[in-house]
Amino acid sequence: MQVLAAMSGGVDSSVAAALLAQDGHEVVGVTMKLWGGPSDTGCCSVSDVIDARRVADALGIDHHVFNFGEDFSARVVGPYVADHAAGRTPNPCVECNRHIKFDRLLRRAEALGFDAVATGHHARVVRRSDGIRRLARGTDAAKDQSYVLYMLSQEALARVLLPVGHITKGRVRALAGDLGLRTAAKPDSVDVCFIRRGARREFLADRLETTPATVVDTGGRRLGEVPAVQLVTLGQRKGLGVGGLEQPVYVVDADVAAGVVTVGDRGDLLSDHQDVRDVTWAAEPAQGPVLVQTSAHGAPRPATLDGTRVRWRAPQRRVAPGQSVVFYEGPEVLGGGIAA
Amino acid sequence: MAVAYLDHAASTPMHPEVVDAMAGFFEGCYANPTGAHRMARDARRATDDARDILAEALGARPGEIVFCGSGTEADNLAIFGAAASGAVVCSAVEHPAVLRPVEQLGGRIVGVDRDGMLDLEALAAALDGDVRLVSVMLANNETGVVWSLEEVAEVMARHAPGALLHTDAVQAFPWLDVANRAAPADLVSVSAHKFGGPKGVGALVVRDGVELQAQIVGGGQEAERRGGTPNVAGIVGMGRAAQVTVARRAEVVERVGGLRDRLADGLRDADGGVTESGVQPASGTGAPVDRSAKVAGSCHLCFEGVESEALLFLAERDGVYASAASSCASGAEHPSHVLAAMGYPRSLARGSLRLSLGAASSEADVETALAVLPPAIAQLRRAVA
Numbered sequence: 128m129q130v131l132a133a134m135s136g137g138v139d140s141s142v143a144a145a146l147l148a149q150d151g152h153e154v155v156g157v158t159m160k161l162w163g164g165p166s167d168t169g170c171c172s173v174s175d176v177i178d179a180r181r182v183a184d185a186l187g188i189d190h191h192v193f194n195f196g197e198d199f200s201a202r203v204v205g206p207y208v209a210d211h212a213a214g215r216t217p218n219p220c221v222e223c224n225r226h227i228k229f230d231r232l233l234r235r236a237e238a239l240g241f242d243a244v245a246t247g248h249h250a251r252v253v254r255r256s257d258g259i260r261r262l263a264r265g266t267d268a269a270k271d272q273s274y275v276l277y278m279l280s281q282e283a284l285a286r287v288l289l290p291v292g293h294i295t296k297g298r299v300r301a302l303a304g305d306l307g308l309r310t311a312a313k314p315d316s317v318d319v320c321f322i323r324r325g326a327r328r329e330f331l332a333d334r335l336e337t338t339p340a341t342v343v344d345t346g347g348r349r350l351g352e353v354p355a356v357q358l359v360t361l362g363q364r365k366g367l368g369v370g371g372l373e374q375p376v377y378v379v380d381a382d383v384a385a386g387v388v389t390v391g392d393r394g395d396l397l398s399d400h401q402d403v404r405d406v407t408w409a410a411e412p413a414q415g416p417v418l419v420q421t422s423a424h425g426a427p428r429p430a431t432l433d434g435t436r437v438r439w440r441a442p443q444r445r446v447a448p449g450q451s452v453v454f455y456e457g458p459e460v461l462g463g464g465i466a467a
Numbered sequence: 468m469a470v471a472y473l474d475h476a477a478s479t480p481m482h483p484e485v486v487d488a489m490a491g492f493f494e495g496c497y498a499n500p501t502g503a504h505r506m507a508r509d510a511r512r513a514t515d516d517a518r519d520i521l522a523e524a525l526g527a528r529p530g531e532i533v534f535c536g537s538g539t540e541a542d543n544l545a546i547f548g549a550a551a552s553g554a555v556v557c558s559a560v561e562h563p564a565v566l567r568p569v570e571q572l573g574g575r576i577v578g579v580d581r582d583g584m585l586d587l588e589a590l591a592a593a594l595d596g597d598v599r600l601v602s603v604m605l606a607n608n609e610t611g612v613v614w615s616l617e618e619v620a621e622v623m624a625r626h627a628p629g630a631l632l633h634t635d636a637v638q639a640f641p642w643l644d645v646a647n648r649a650a651p652a653d654l655v656s657v658s659a660h661k662f663g664g665p666k667g668v669g670a671l672v673v674r675d676g677v678e679l680q681a682q683i684v685g686g687g688q689e690a691e692r693r694g695g696t697p698n699v700a701g702i703v704g705m706g707r708a709a710q711v712t713v714a715r716r717a718e719v720v721e722r723v724g725g726l727r728d729r730l731a732d733g734l735r736d737a738d739g740g741v742t743e744s745g746v747q748p749a750s751g752t753g754a755p756v757d758r759s760a761k762v763a764g765s766c767h768l769c770f771e772g773v774e775s776e777a778l779l780f781l782a783e784r785d786g787v788y789a790s791a792a793s794s795c796a797s798g799a800e801h802p803s804h805v806l807a808a809m810g811y812p813r814s815l816a817r818g819s820l821r822l823s824l825g826a827a828s829s830e831a832d833v834e835t836a837l838a839v840l841p842p843a844i845a846q847l848r849r850a851v852a
Contacts, residue, residue, distance in 0.1 A: 193776055194801065197813075238850030239780055 129153045130288060131236040132245040133228060134183065134190070136175030138310040139247030139291050141182040142299045145306055146290040147245055148186050155241075156183040156190040159232065161199040161223075162321040182308050195231050202226035204321060212335040214383035215449030216360045218275070218423075219319055225278045233286060243288050248272045251292040252284050253459065259410045260284035264458040267295040274423050277453040277463030278407050328358060340386040342369055345379065345395055356383050361447035362396055379445075397442040403435050403452045406464035413462065418455040421446045421466070427455055435464065470786045471835035475661075475764055475825030476608055476638060477790055481704070482663040482826075488707040489665065492700035499696055501688065510699045517706025524709045525636075525655055526646030527672045533692045534670050534702050535683075538637040538658030539564035541671035544693065545633040545654040546572070546602060548679040553599025556630075558585055559808035560609075564656075565602050565635055566804070582760065583612035583745045583809050587622055594626035601632050605639035605648055609792060609805040609821055611765020612745040613643065620651035631677060637661055637669075641712055641825065642720055642762035653677050659701065663826060664708030668701035712826070719826045724763035727824050730833045731766045732756065737841035740771040740848075742815055744806070764825055769811065770818035773847045778820060781843035787836050789822050 132144035134156040148154045158179040176192060183190035203222045210217035228246060236244045249265030250273040262279050265271040279287065291299050303311035322330045331337070332355070340356035343349050351368040353359060359367075359381040367390060369376060376390040401421070406412075418427035419437050429440040432454060446452060446466035453463035472480075492513065498506035500514050515529070522529040535541050542564035546555060555574035557565050560583065569576070575593045578586045585603060594601070601623055606613045616634055623630055633654035636645045641662040649655045655672035659665055673679050673692065685694025712719075735741050735752055742750050744767045747757040761767075770778065775791035782789055792803030806816035822836065 191780060197802070234850070235774075235777060238777055238847055240846070 128242040129240065130155070130243045130245050131232070131239070131241040132156050132188075133232060133247075134158050134179035135247070135316075136178035136182075136310065136313075137247060137316060138303050138308070138313050139249070139296075139299055140179075141247070141308050141310045142302050142306075143245050143247040143288075143290040144183070144188065145186055145302070145308065147288065148188055154186070154188045154245075156180075156186075156188050157232075158190070158192050159227065160192055160194040160196055161227065162204070163196060178310050178313070182310055185306070185308060193232070193235065195227055198231050199223070199227055199321075207319075208331065208334045210449050211331050211357050212383075214357060214359075214381050216447035217449040218451050219321070220275045221278070221451050224276055229276075229279055229283050229287065233283060237286070243286050245288040245290060247291055248276060248289050249292055249296070250276050250289050252287060252289060261409050261459040261461075263292075263460070264455075265289075265292040267297075269424075270296045272423075273455075273458075273460050274420055274451065274453050277409075277451065277460050279409065279460075280407070281410055284409065328355070331355075331358060338383070338386060340381070340383075340388045342367055342388045342390060344376070345389060345391040350390065353388055356381055356386060356388060359388050362444060396444045398445045399439055399442050401437040401439070401443070401446055401452060402467040403437060403464035404467045406435055406462060408462035409460055413454060413456070417461060418457075420453045420455065421450060435467075468786045469831065469835045470788065471832040471839075473766075473787060473789045473822040473824060473828070473832060473836060475641075475828070476611075476821060476823035478660045478666065479641070479663050479825045480827050481660075481665060482708055482711045484711055485664055485704045485707045489700040489704040492703055496699075500699055501686065501696070514697055514699055514702045517702045517709075520706040520710050521657075521670055524640075524646060524713050525657065525670075525672050526650055527655070528675065530690065531672050531674055532670055533673055533679075533689045534668065534697060534705070535689070535693050536667055536669060536695075536698070538562075538635070538656055538661070538669045540682075541656035541658070541669040542602075542633075542635055543568055544671050544679070544682050545656060545673075546600065547682050548692075549631050549633070549654060549677060550600035551680050553630075554595075554597045555600045555602065556590070556593050556598055557602040558604065560607055560805040561602065561604055562608050562635055562637070565604070565633075569602065579808050581810050582747075582749075583607060583610045583805070584760070585614050585619070587618060590619065591622050591626050594623065594630070596627065596629070598627040598630045600654075601627070601630055602635065603632075604635040604637075605645065606636070606643065606762045606765075607745075607805060608638045609803060609819075610744045610767045610809075611638070611761035611823075613639065613648075613760060613762060616649060616651045639762065640709075642716070642764060644716070659705035659708055662708050662712045665701050665704040668698055668705045670705065715826065720763045723824050723826065723828055724758075726828055726830065726833050727763060727766050728756075728758065730822060730824070730836055731758070731768070733833070733837040734766075734768055734840060737837070738770065738844050740773075742769045742771070742811075743767065744769065744809065744811075764823050764828070766822040766824070768820050768822070769806070769815045770820065770844055771815055772851055773818040773844055775817065775819050777847050778818070778840075778843055781846065782839060785839040785843070787839045789820060791819050791821060792816075 130152045134140045180190045207217050207219045249270040251263045253263045254260050264273045337355035342351045363378040379391040379395045380389040419430045420427045431438045450466045454461040496509045498510045500510035518529045518532045521532050546568040555569050557569040559576050577590045631653040634652040635656045637658045653674045659668040683694045745761045
């Protein structure tokens with residue numbers, strides 16, 4: 128097959144490209160230039176591009192850089208800022224996968240005549256006897272990334288290769304070491320790739336108007352004030368300026384328009400249901416009993432799907448609006464959506 | 468697979484005479500030309516010979532030539548060196564080697580029209596007694612459009628009589644008589660590897676009487692205007708390349724201009740959605756196209772609805788090496804500031820393709836490009852549809 132291997136300059140995508148080349152595929156490496164702003168982590172600094180290029184050199188494959196910066200700004204960074212402005216808590220990695228890696232890049236690869244796109248994600252594509260493909264959790268449970276890939280459609284799943292989804296992270300690093308790849312010991316990327324570590328507040332303050340909010344308890348009693356209600360997340364415990372209370376308090380509601388943040392105890396966060404919007408499915412829509420995961424490394428919980436409402440078997444913490452809610456059947460992704 | 472190298476505006480192959488001329492200065496005569504012994508004097512003589520050649524080719528006196536490390540360094544030296552005080556002005560379509568320094572100095576940027584010609588009224592409006600330096604390129608690196616420095620100098624004489632005129636002649640030198648065309652300029656930048664010389668050598672003409680602050684300060688080389696041991700082999704190569712270029716220029720312009728016309732006409736005939744920059748008419752087939760505003764090696768086209776990054780990928784696969792706009796450190800294509808300044812919509816500018824021919828270009832290169840590019844464009848159009 129002719130495979131376009133997305134290479135971020137990290138160890139997983141390095142090994143993904145290496146495994147495909149070893150298997151005899153015609154592999155071309157590509158690094159996506161997504162963001163030109165200041166950032167010391169993530170996917171598109173010059174040194175990451177150099178790492179990707181030098182790994183491609185070591186593997187004897189061609190390497191290109193595609194600039195999807197305009198799309199990334201429009202489809203990932205812009206909505207990220209807009210979501211915060213509206214008081215939601217977005218997951219930009221999900222939107223990048225949805226719009227950039229598994230749409231823009233996939234379409235580009237198709238236009239250029241490639242049969243498939245490979246990435247270094249820890250997840251697997253499984254094919255059932257009826258021909259339907261599903262995304263399944265990666266072999267390394269601790270590194271599983273199926274949650275951020277829930278939007279992959281049949282069309283995408285048919286063209287995506289995830290070569291490291293079948294092996295553990297330890298094995299990935301060992302293989303990279305055996306191959307002498309310079310990324311073998313490179314630390315995993317963390318946080319949002321286009322924001323410098325620890326600088327989320329600064330990044331957002333430069334791009335949206337932040338407004339203060341009154342912090343009240345569930346009885347309406349005023350407890351204090353926060354400077355930027357747009358940066359407050361449902362379930363947040365710290366940074367609310369209401370220390371010294373007998374019991375820890377959690378944000379149970381953040382109303383941007385009214386400028387009110389309501390805090391309560393753990394119990395006030397619980398709900399017997401969760402509404403979800405913008406639901407997409409790997410194949411046919413599902414209803415009835417499913418497992419539901421509401422954060423990247425959270426545990427899947429049993430629930431019943433009733434339209435776009437998740438009815439928990441046992442009450443669960445409400446999910447911050449904007450976060451992804453993903454439906455599983457066993458280890459396989461059925462679909463998912465955004466917490467309303 | 469036949470390879471058609473159509474990226475001469477990015478860099479050119481060295482003339483064989485240049486390689487020969489440089490060889491003696493890697494092993495035989497390797498002394499530092501500022502030294503006091505025979506080998507040093509031999510090196511010194513070689514760089515002075517090159518200086519004489521460059522001076523003649525650029526219409527300058529030998530003492531007005533400052534050798535440096537690149538065209539970018541020459542541009543930076545002109546702008547930071549001559550305009551440390553006072554306002555600076557440049558066009559919106561300058562190479563980043565000019566644009567970034569002018570932006571850093573908080574300078575004024577003058578626009579261009581749809582055809583890439585400098586807006587002389589806007590230039591006049593941007594000038595006043597505070598202006599210390601105006602920098603406008605002789606030929607544009609993306610579109611190949613040539614400007615008249617005499618017109619610029621006239622506007623300056625009326626609105627900023629004390630100001631210096633700098634021109635980036637890096638792209639012009641292979642094609643134009645720079646000695647004549649850049650005569651109105653006080654400062655002129657050129658780069659060796661754009662005309663069959665080696666990478667890593669540039670030169671700046673600094674007319675006598677122009678005060679210039681060195682930007683690299685050291686041992687007083689280049690008459691105190693650029694410190695650092697001179698790149699002897701590179702300077703020798705630059706001199707020889709200039710000599711070869713000037714001697715063959717008329718023939719090359721005639722021949723390569725014909726190749727360029729065939730290439731551009733052929734691509735316009737093959738695809739309806741083409742806009743050719745800097746020519747009249749910019750689109751359509753059948754009517755003769757006037758490309759006299761451009762240098763002879765430049766063929767710059769925008770394909771509506773096609774992404775140049777994808778087109779370059781397919782072109783390279785089939786042996787056609789070209790470029791789009793400028794590239795950044797990571798190697799990614801960036802939106803063209805030149806086409807943006809010309810008022811091209813993003814949908815059109817996104818599909819830009821720069822095919823730049825050079826003295827080494829042949830009929831076969833044009834044949835290869837005409838065989839490879841139309842099917843690649845058609846493939847990408849099908850994918851979009």
